[in-house]
Amino acid sequence: MNIASSDVIIVGGGVIGCFLGYLLSKRGKQVLIIEQSSRLASGASGAAAGMLAADSEHFGHPELMNLATLSRNSFAQLARELRELSNVDIEFNGQGFITPIRDQEEAYDLLQHFPLKGNDTWWTSTKLAEMEPFLNSGLHGAIFRREETQIIPQKLTQALGYSAQKQGAELCLNTKVMSLYLEGGHVKGVHTSRGTFEAGQVVLASGWQLCELLEQQGLNLPLIPVKGEIVEVRTERPLLHHTLYSESVYMVPKSTNRLWLGATSMPGDRSPGVRAMGIRHLIESAEYWLPAVGQSTFERAWCGHRPKSPDGLPYIGEWAGIEGLYVAAGHYRNGVLLSSITATILANILEGIHNPDLNLKPFRPDRFQYHYEGAL
Ligand SMILES: Cc1cc2nc3c(=O)[nH]c(=O)nc-3n(C[C@H](O)[C@H](O)[C@H](O)COP(=O)(O)OP(=O)(O)OC[C@H]3O[C@@H](n4cnc5c(N)ncnc54)[C@H](O)[C@@H]3O)c2cc1C
Structure with missing residues (x-):
C-alpha cells in the first residue's frame, strides 16, 4: 500500500484512534494511523486504569450513559477477537x-x-x-x-493497533501532524513532519492536544x-x-x-x-x-x-462546513469505556450509514464553534 494516499487518515494512536482503525480496516478501508510518539498509547490511553464503569460513573447526559452501557457490553467478545488476531491478552476481568x-x-x-x-x-x-x-x-x-468490567488499556490499544495492521492498516509512528490540508471547504489530507499524506476523510483523534491543531485553522474545539x-x-x-x-x-x-x-x-x-x-x-x-x-x-x-470539553461530553462526528473532516475526542474520564461505541458510530458515519437509534446531537464537534464559516 502506498501510504501517501489512503481512504481514511486517523490522527492519534490512542485507544480512540486505534479502535477506529481496527473497525475501518475490518470493513476493508485503507487506513493510515498517524502517531507523533514512537509507540501507541503514549497519551491518556497509556495512563488509564481500564475500568469499564458504565453503571458507576456519572455521565452528565442520559444519552452518554446509554452509549457507555452499549460500549461496555461489547468488551468480552472483543477480548476474544483481539486475542486471536493479535495474540495480545487485554486481561478482561468480569468480576464486577x-x-x-x-x-x-x-x-x-x-x-x-x-x-x-x-x-x-x-x-x-x-x-x-x-x-x-x-x-x-x-x-x-x-x-x-x-x-x-475492566481491562489493561495499554494492551487494548496495542492489540487494536496490531490487529488493524494485520487487516491492512498502516501505522505511521514518530510522525507529527502539523496542519490540515484543506481546499475549497474539503479536507484533502494532512501535512506532517514527514510530508503530506492524502485522504478524502480525516479523523482527528489526538486527545487533548487536538484543539491546538484546529486553532491554526481558526476552528474552536475547546479541550482542557x-x-x-x-x-x-x-x-x-x-x-x-x-x-x-x-x-x-x-x-x-x-x-x-x-x-x-x-x-x-x-x-x-x-x-x-x-x-x-x-x-x-x-x-x-x-x-x-x-x-x-x-x-x-x-x-x-x-x-x-x-x-x-467544557460540558464534559465527547466530540463525535463530522465537522459541519468542512467536508470529510471528523472528530473523535474529549472522552474525559471514560475514553477507554467509550472507545468501542465511538469507533462504531464513527465508522458508520464515515460509510454513510445512519445510527438511527442514537441521539448524537449532544456530541456534535462544532457545538462551540459559532463563527466557523467566517474562519475559513
Ligand atoms: C489517570 C487516568 C485514569 C483513567 N482511567 C480511565 C478508566 O479507568 N476508564 C476509562 O474509560 N477511561 C479512563 N481514563 C480516560 C482515558 O484514558 C481517556 O479518555 C482516553 O484514553 C482518551 O483516548 P484518546 O485516544 O482520545 O487520547 P490519547 O490516548 O491521549 O491519544 C491521543 C494520541 O494522539 C497523539 N497526538 C496528539 N497530537 C498529535 C499530532 N499533532 N500528530 C500525531 N499524533 C498526535 C498523542 O501522542 C496520543 O498518542 C483515564 C485517564 C487518566 C489520565
Missing part, C-alpha cells in the same frame, strides 16, 4: 465492582443518585466481610455492580487536560477480588497481585511528573478502605491527561 458504604446515610444518598440496576445487589456488612475479608471491618455494606496520577502496589497475596470504586479513590486489582490506586484530578495541569503528594493522597485514601495497602510494596506511579 463494589462501592463500599460507611453508614446508612451514605447508602441512602448514593442509591438516590445511582440506583441499583438489573444485576446489581446490596451486600450487607456480613456479606461484604465474607467476600472481601481484608476490607475495613467497620463498613455498613456495599453496592455490588456485577456488570462492570485534566491531569491524573495512579499508583501501582504489589501485595504478597490477593487483597481484593473486585474493583473497589469510591468517590475518594478506586482500587483496581490486576494480575500477579498488583493493585492500581487512582486517580488524582488536576484540571488545566499540563505538567508531566507525578507529585509525591499525589502518591501520598492515593495511598492514604486507599488505606481507609483496605488497611493492609500500607504494608504493600510500592511498584511505580504514572500520570496522564484526560481530554475534557
Whole structure:
C-alpha cells in the first residue's frame, strides 16, 4: 500500500484512534494511523486504569450513559477477537465492582443518585466481610455492580493497533501532524513532519492536544487536560477480588497481585511528573478502605491527561462546513469505556450509514464553534 494516499487518515494512536482503525480496516478501508510518539498509547490511553464503569460513573447526559452501557457490553467478545488476531491478552476481568458504604446515610444518598440496576445487589456488612475479608471491618455494606468490567488499556490499544495492521492498516509512528490540508471547504489530507499524506476523510483523534491543531485553522474545539496520577502496589497475596470504586479513590486489582490506586484530578495541569503528594493522597485514601495497602510494596506511579470539553461530553462526528473532516475526542474520564461505541458510530458515519437509534446531537464537534464559516 502506498501510504501517501489512503481512504481514511486517523490522527492519534490512542485507544480512540486505534479502535477506529481496527473497525475501518475490518470493513476493508485503507487506513493510515498517524502517531507523533514512537509507540501507541503514549497519551491518556497509556495512563488509564481500564475500568469499564458504565453503571458507576456519572455521565452528565442520559444519552452518554446509554452509549457507555452499549460500549461496555461489547468488551468480552472483543477480548476474544483481539486475542486471536493479535495474540495480545487485554486481561478482561468480569468480576464486577463494589462501592463500599460507611453508614446508612451514605447508602441512602448514593442509591438516590445511582440506583441499583438489573444485576446489581446490596451486600450487607456480613456479606461484604465474607467476600472481601481484608476490607475495613467497620463498613455498613456495599453496592455490588456485577456488570462492570475492566481491562489493561495499554494492551487494548496495542492489540487494536496490531490487529488493524494485520487487516491492512498502516501505522505511521514518530510522525507529527502539523496542519490540515484543506481546499475549497474539503479536507484533502494532512501535512506532517514527514510530508503530506492524502485522504478524502480525516479523523482527528489526538486527545487533548487536538484543539491546538484546529486553532491554526481558526476552528474552536475547546479541550482542557485534566491531569491524573495512579499508583501501582504489589501485595504478597490477593487483597481484593473486585474493583473497589469510591468517590475518594478506586482500587483496581490486576494480575500477579498488583493493585492500581487512582486517580488524582488536576484540571488545566499540563505538567508531566507525578507529585509525591499525589502518591501520598492515593495511598492514604486507599488505606481507609483496605488497611493492609500500607504494608504493600510500592511498584511505580504514572500520570496522564484526560481530554475534557467544557460540558464534559465527547466530540463525535463530522465537522459541519468542512467536508470529510471528523472528530473523535474529549472522552474525559471514560475514553477507554467509550472507545468501542465511538469507533462504531464513527465508522458508520464515515460509510454513510445512519445510527438511527442514537441521539448524537449532544456530541456534535462544532457545538462551540459559532463563527466557523467566517474562519475559513
Ligand atoms: C489517570 C487516568 C485514569 C483513567 N482511567 C480511565 C478508566 O479507568 N476508564 C476509562 O474509560 N477511561 C479512563 N481514563 C480516560 C482515558 O484514558 C481517556 O479518555 C482516553 O484514553 C482518551 O483516548 P484518546 O485516544 O482520545 O487520547 P490519547 O490516548 O491521549 O491519544 C491521543 C494520541 O494522539 C497523539 N497526538 C496528539 N497530537 C498529535 C499530532 N499533532 N500528530 C500525531 N499524533 C498526535 C498523542 O501522542 C496520543 O498518542 C483515564 C485517564 C487518566 C489520565
